[in-house]
Amino acid sequence: MLNAKPTIKSTLKALLYLLPMLVISITFSIYPIIKSFIMSFYTKYDFFKDIVSQYGIDNFKFIFADPDFHLAVKNTLIFVVGVVPLTVIISLVIALLLNRIKWLAGFFRTVYFLPFVTSTVAIAQVWHWIYNSDYGLLNYFLGFFGVNAISWLESPKYAMLALIIMSVWKNLGFNIILFLVGLNNINERYYQAAKIDGANAWHQFTNVTIPLLSPITFLVSVNGVIGSFKVFDEIFALFNGTPGPSKSALTIVYYLYQKFYTEWKYGIAAASGVILFFMILLVTVFQLWYSKRHVHY
Amino acid sequence: MEVTFKDVTLSYDGKREILHHLNFTIPEGTLVSILGPSGCGKSTTLMMISGLLAPTSGQIFFGDQDVTKKDALARKVGMVFQNYALYPHLSVLDNIEFPLKMAKVSKKDRKKKAIELAKLVHIDDQLDKKPGALSGGQQQRVAIARALAKEPSLLLLDEPLSNLDARLRIEMRQEIRRIQQETGVTTIFVTHDQDEALHISDHIMVLNQGHIQQFSSAETLYDNPSNLFVAQFIGEPVINTLDITDFAGELDGQIDADILQRTQKVGIRPEALQDHNTVANTLATITTKVTRSEKYGREKNALLEFHGQRLLTTEVQADVTDGQELPLYLQRNGVYLFDKDGVRIFGGDQDA
Numbered sequence: 001m002l003n004a005k006p007t008i009k010s011t012l013k014a015l016l017y018l019l020p021m022l023v024i025s026i027t028f029s030i031y032p033i034i035k036s037f038i039m040s041f042y043t044k045y046d047f048f049k050d051i052v053s054q055y056g057i058d059n060f061k062f063i064f065a066d067p068d069f070h071l072a073v074k075n076t077l078i079f080v081v082g083v084v085p086l087t088v089i090i091s092l093v094i095a096l097l098l099n100r101i102k103w104l105a106g107f108f109r110t111v112y113f114l115p116f117v118t119s120t121v122a123i124a125q126v127w128h129w130i131y132n133s134d135y136g137l138l139n140y141f142l143g144f145f146g147v148n149a150i151s152w153l154e155s156p157k158y159a160m161l162a163l164i165i166m167s168v169w170k171n172l173g174f175n176i177i178l179f180l181v182g183l184n185n186i187n188e189r190y191y192q193a194a195k196i197d198g199a200n201a202w203h204q205f206t207n208v209t210i211p212l213l214s215p216i217t218f219l220v221s222v223n224g225v226i227g228s229f230k231v232f233d234e235i236f237a238l239f240n241g242t243p244g245p246s247k248s249a250l251t252i253v254y255y256l257y258q259k260f261y262t263e264w265k266y267g268i269a270a271a272s273g274v275i276l277f278f279m280i281l282l283v284t285v286f287q288l289w290y291s292k293r294h295v296h297y
Numbered sequence: 298m299e300v301t302f303k304d305v306t307l308s309y310d311g312k313r314e315i316l317h318h319l320n321f322t323i324p325e326g327t328l329v330s331i332l333g334p335s336g337c338g339k340s341t342t343l344m345m346i347s348g349l350l351a352p353t354s355g356q357i358f359f360g361d362q363d364v365t366k367k368d369a370l371a372r373k374v375g376m377v378f379q380n381y382a383l384y385p386h387l388s389v390l391d392n393i394e395f396p397l398k399m400a401k402v403s404k405k406d407r408k409k410k411a412i413e414l415a416k417l418v419h420i421d422d423q424l425d426k427k428p429g430a431l432s433g434g435q436q437q438r439v440a441i442a443r444a445l446a447k448e449p450s451l452l453l454l455d456e457p458l459s460n461l462d463a464r465l466r467i468e469m470r471q472e473i474r475r476i477q478q479e480t481g482v483t484t485i486f487v488t489h490d491q492d493e494a495l496h497i498s499d500h501i502m503v504l505n506q507g508h509i510q511q512f513s514s515a516e517t518l519y520d521n522p523s524n525l526f527v528a529q530f531i532g533e534p535v536i537n538t539l540d541i542t543d544f545a546g547e548l549d550g551q552i553d554a555d556i557l558q559r560t561q562k563v564g565i566r567p568e569a570l571q572d573h574n575t576v577a578n579t580l581a582t583i584t585t586k587v588t589r590s591e592k593y594g595r596e597k598n599a600l601l602e603f604h605g606q607r608l609l610t611t612e613v614q615a616d617v618t619d620g621q622e623l624p625l626y627l628q629r630n631g632v633y634l635f636d637k638d639g640v641r642i643f644g645g646d647q648d649a
């Protein structure tokens with residue numbers, strides 16, 4: 001029944017179906033989230049005996065005053081703002097091109113998909129080489145345009161840019177595939193109607209492709225925002241276990257990692273996690289609100 | 298705008314030909330229907346006129362201009378698609394306005410025009426809805442309004458009324474006819490409903506399996522079908538078709554022996570089988586047996602048996618009982634003979 005009203009019985013039945021999945025998500029997602037929320041209020045904590053002797057908001061006070069955390073927030077925001085729009089635009093453009101050429105399309109799809117199935121560490125190794133200031137491919141190409149050799153990974157000025165370029169490249173594959181699926185789902189008849197209505201190629205793109213692709217664009221950008229806020233392994237691998245020269249690539253998750261694993265300040269690590277959680281929540285809620293008005297399902 | 302096809306052939310995949318050597322001219326300012334069974338190539342023909350599909354060979358002219366190489370954007374026709382193809386993300390109003398927006402009409406003017414058109418097709422109470430929230434018939438009307446918006450000089454309609462209820466259908470077809478006559482826009486109207494075609498058009502092109510069977514006025518189609526397909530396709534109830542061998546000499550002497558010699562099929566319109574003799578018009582007499590007679594509304598049909606074949610007539614005046622014998626008079630203007638290729642060799646005006 002399409003318009004059946006939920007009843008207690010039907011809800012219970014649904015719960016029963018969901019039970020196995022619920023058990024798993026409660027154990028591995030919900031519980032840790034609640035636990036880390038609580039942990040962010042531990043101010044005196046014996047890790048080995050798991051005894052909390054004092055609760056308070058000192059952890060939050062600490063991170064709000066910590067210049068490192070400020071830097072981490074700033075870097076994270078720069079990273080998100082740098083990566084997400086570039087990823088969306090570049091993958092859309094490539095998907096549009098791939099959709100056009102029938103020749104070797106399968107081959108190109110595979111090529112673009114490769115980064116997605118390759119481990120970040122391996123990718124970082126390759127980029128290490130590309131970014132090498134003396135022998136790197138990138139500087140070699142830039143040399144053709146008269147650009148002097150740049151120390152991509154050693155200079156605090158360029159480290160974030162290097163990180164962003166690599167991350168965009170790594171994200172492309174999967175997003176191209178998503179966009180290709182979206183493009184294929186747009187019925188040819190809308191383009192035919194648009195041609196009849198006098199829309200040239202550009203107007204067809206803005207009036208048919210963009211609006212009908214908006215659910216995918218939304219998916220790609222929400223996914224990208226969340227993923228980029230949580231960036232960590234790219235940094236770890238690209239800068240050999242450091243947050244970049246002069247902490248130029250220190251992000252919130254990297255900060256959290258340092259506090260947790262190297263300084264054993266669990267409460268502070270948890271507090272920064274909570275801040276990250278709310279930042280992501282805020283942006284995602286904004287995106288959802290925006291999508292209500294601009295995404296056409 | 299006059300539309301001419303010169304030897305146009307189309308194949309989608311390069312192997313199977315869908316349309317074969319089409320030659321026709323649609324005169325400026327007329328309403329022409331393309332009529333034919335499902336899959337005969339009606340939509341395909343329309344797509345080629347609109348420029349969405351290029352012919353495999355042959356030429357298309359608008360007036361005396363060769364537009365074969367021009368795409369849909371350059372041809373500027375108005376079109377209602379069989380599947381409507383309304384933009385799902387735009388409201389009804391925005392859908393109707395879209396061609397005007399592309400033509401850079403000012404916001405105010407295009408809204409005014411769109412509302413006018415919406416009123417014309419009785420959809421002005423749905424302006425803010427998205428197409429997905431409309432019934433099939435409502436969508437169809439929005440599509441018609443959108444096609445009319447840019448005041449094209451050529452309007453193509455692909456079964457624009459197929460989803461409307463009977464009453465609205467008649468109303469809309471009169472409306473289309475009225476708009477067409479008022480604006481003088483050359484209109485090509487695809488349908489598989491002969492009744493619709495007969496009522497609305499100046500000329501009807503009957504298409505079957507990618508061949509033009511006949512292109513003429515509705516009256517000519519009915520009175521002078523050029524072949525067996527047209528005779529069977531046009532007319533309700535359907536023409537009675539018999540093999541010449543079903544006759545036991547009833548036609549001998551009435552028709553040239555030479556023609557009878559070449560005849561394979563005989564078509565008899567249901568109204569050409571009368572139980573009362575009109576001497577001047579009577580071609581022959583046959584003896585039949587009544588199987589069943591029925592009456593619905595003002596229609597009165599009788600099913601008959603003739604040498605083991607079934608016949609249907611609408612012209613039995615006497616009260617008949619099932620099983621009785623009934624002599625019938627074949628009327629000259631409703632009997633056609635077709636040769637082995639289905640071509641009409643007797644009947645129609647030439648023999649009336």
Ligand SMILES: Nc1ncnc2c1ncn2[C@@H]1O[C@H](COP(=O)(O)OP(=O)(O)OP(=O)(O)O)[C@@H](O)[C@H]1O
Nearest residue numbers: 309310315334335336337338339340341342379489
């Ligand atoms: N895009 C296509 N690719 C290949 N073959 C097609 C395509 N579109 C239509 N055909 C074939 O061309 C023939 C004519 O199709 P068309 O759509 O013109 O028929 P139609 O007369 O409009 O039928 P209907 O009354 O069912 O709409 C059919 O045999 C169909 O299978």
Ligand SMILES: [Mg+2]
Nearest residue numbers: 339340341379
């Ligand atoms: Mg069709």
